[in-house]
Structures are given as structure tokens and as C-alpha cells.
Amino acid sequence: xxxxxxxxxxxxxxxxxxxxxxxxxxxxxxxxxxxxxxxxxxxxxxxxxxxxxxxxxxxxxxxxxxxxxxxxxxxxxxxxxxxxxxxxxxxxxxxxxxxxxxxxxxxxxxxxxxxx
Amino acid sequence: xxxxxxxxxxxxxxxxxxxxxxxxxxxxxxxxxxxxxxxxxxxxxxxxxxxxxxxxxxxxxxxxxxxxxxxxxxxxxxxxxxxxxxxxxxxxxxxxxxxxxxxxxxxxxxxxxx
Numbered sequence: 001x002x003x004x005x006x007x008x009x010x011x012x013x014x015x016x017x018x019x020x021x022x023x024x025x026x027x028x029x030x031x032x033x034x035x036x037x038x039x040x041x042x043x044x045x046x047x048x049x050x051x052x053x054x055x056x057x058x059x060x061x062x063x064x065x066x067x068x069x070x071x072x073x074x075x076x077x078x079x080x081x082x083x084x085x086x087x088x089x090x091x092x093x094x095x096x097x098x099x100x101x102x103x104x105x106x107x108x109x110x111x112x113x114x115x116x
Numbered sequence: 117x118x119x120x121x122x123x124x125x126x127x128x129x130x131x132x133x134x135x136x137x138x139x140x141x142x143x144x145x146x147x148x149x150x151x152x153x154x155x156x157x158x159x160x161x162x163x164x165x166x167x168x169x170x171x172x173x174x175x176x177x178x179x180x181x182x183x184x185x186x187x188x189x190x191x192x193x194x195x196x197x198x199x200x201x202x203x204x205x206x207x208x209x210x211x212x213x214x215x216x217x218x219x220x221x222x223x224x225x226x227x228x229x230x
Contacts, residue, residue, distance in 0.1 A: 032216055043222040044160070044205065090159060094216055104150050105218055107159040 002027040004108035006091050012114045019064075019078040021111050023091030026072070032094035033074040034105065035066055039087045050074060086115045118143040120208050122221025130229050135196050137224045139206035140188040146208040149189045150218070151180060154203045163204075164191070196228045 003026040013019060025031055035047040046059045048066035056066050063082060067075045074091060091108040119142040129135050141149075150165035166173045166180045166189065173180050177196075182189040193200055203225050207218040 034217075044220045046217065046220075049217060103216065104148070104162060104165060106162065107152075110159050112157075 002031070002093055002095055002106065004091055004093055004106065006089075006108040006111050008111060009109065010112045010114075012116060013081050014116055015083055016080050019076070019081050019085070019113070021076040021089055021113075023074040023076075023108055024072055025074075025093050028072070028093065028095070030071055033068065034092040034094075035074065035076050036090040036092060036107075037087045038090060044090070047076070081115045083115050086113055088112050118146060118208055118210075118219040120206060120219050120221045122206050122224060124224060125222065126225045126227075128227045128229060129196050131196060131198060133196055135193040135200070135226055135228075137191045137204055137206070137226070138188060139190070139208075139221050140186075141208040141219075142187070143208070143210070144187065145210050148209045149180070149182060150207050151178075151191050152205045152207070152220075154205065154223075156202075160205060193226075196226075198228050198230050201226060201228045 005024045007022045032051050034049045036044045037047055038044055047064060048056055048058055050056050050068045053068055053071055064076060064078050089111045092105045094103055095106050096103045120139055122139045127135055147168035151163050152160035153163045154160040164175050164178050164180050166182050168184055171182055177194050179192045180189060203223045205223045206221040209218045
């Protein structure tokens with residue numbers, strides 16, 4: 001079965017510093033991968049998704065970027081963090097559901113980012 | 117694109133009572149509707165889902181109903197317990213295809229009081 005890893009688990013960064021969050025997936029190949037952000041007490045905002053190596057779709061314009069250098073690796077980056085970038089960053093993977101004839105998304109454990 | 121509205125935003129019930137959360141969607145082509153439960157500080161976890169070819173699905177104390185004509189679906193939790201306290205998200209998608217995405221509702225904070 002699929003396992004999603006996210007690193008680091010928590011991060012405190014000063015405003016204006018760079019950011020790199022990593023998501024890796026085991027147990028599948030060529031998965032669709034997604035980055036979500038969740039501000040405190042808020043819903044899930046889709047930031048980027050990727051259907052393959054080097055293929056990135058951006059959902060919301062902002063100072064973040066994403067890259068997919070390998071099949072099972074998805075990276076979220078920023079050159080200069082803003083206070084508003086604080087939140088819970090979740091990586092998700094598309095998974096085919098056996099028996100139900102469809103697919104869904106499963107989430108990684110998340111990275112909690114605080115920008116001071 | 118798809119738009120999912122979720123109500124209520126907060127819900128407080130007594131232990132043992134039932135809880136109902138409702139969602140509406142805008143894209144008539146949507147055919148897959150999952151529900152996620154997110155406990156404080158944790159990742160969202162898929163708890164139940166339904167596809168457009170069925171009207172109801174049940175798994176122990178939780179059930180989901182779908183009305184395609186009205187474009188709404190609901191989560192029902194019976195005999196609520198304190199451990200059911202969490203934020204619940206509904207979502208919708210067209211399913212399949214290379215650009216598969218879920219559109220989420222804004223969430224419902226459910227509190228079950230002992």
C-alpha cells in the first residue's frame with residue numbers, strides 16, 4: 001500500500017527566508033501528487049498538483065512554487081517567506097480504490113510551518 | 117469549476133445523539149463524493165465515500181446519502197461519541213482522468229459533549 005512521507009514535521013522560519021518542504025511516496029508509481037495549505041482553523045486550499053515528473057499545475061498565484069524532480073518526490077519551495085505563509089502543509093497522493101471503480105486522495109502527515 | 121458548499125460550519129451535539137452535515141455541489145458532472153475527518157493537529161482521513169451510481173452507503177455508525185438531482189450529499193453519524201469530535205470535510209470530483217482533483221467544502225467542526 002502507499003505511504004506518504006513529509007519532511008520536516010515542523011518548521012519555524014523568519015520572514016524573508018527561503019523554504020523547501022519535501023514529500024515522498026512509497027508503494028506506487030507515477031502517482032498524481034498534490035500540495036495543500038491549511039491556515040489555522042480553516043479549510044484545505046489546493047496549491048499545486050502534478051501528474052508526472054516536471055509537470056506542475058498551479059491553482060493559486062502566490063510566492064510559492066513546486067517541483068517534481070523524481071516520480072515519487074514532490075517539493076514545495078519559496079524564495080522569501082511571508083507571514084501569511086504560515087500554516088499546515090499537506091501532501092496528498094491519488095490512489096485507485098479497488099472494488100469501487102474509482103480513485104481518491106490520501107494525505108501525508110503534514111508539515112506545520114510558522115513564519116515569524 | 118466545481119464549487120462545494122458545506123453546512124453547518126460548527127455543530128455541537130450530546131453524546132448519543134445523531135449529527136448531520138450537508139454539502140451541495142455545482143458541477144453536475146461530479147460523480148465521486150468523499151468525506152474526511154480531521155482530528156486536531158492531524159492529517160485528514162478518508163472515512164466514507166459515495167459514487168453517483170448509488171444513493172446511500174453505510175459503514176457502522178456513519179452513512180452518506182446522495183441526491184444527484186438536487187446536487188447535494190450528507191454525512192450522518194448516529195450514536196455519537198466524544199471521539200467523533202473533529203473537523204469533517206466533504207469533497208467532490210469528476211473522478212478519473214489525468215487532471216483528477218478534489219474540491220473541498222470549508223469544513224464542519226463537530227463537538228460531541230459527554
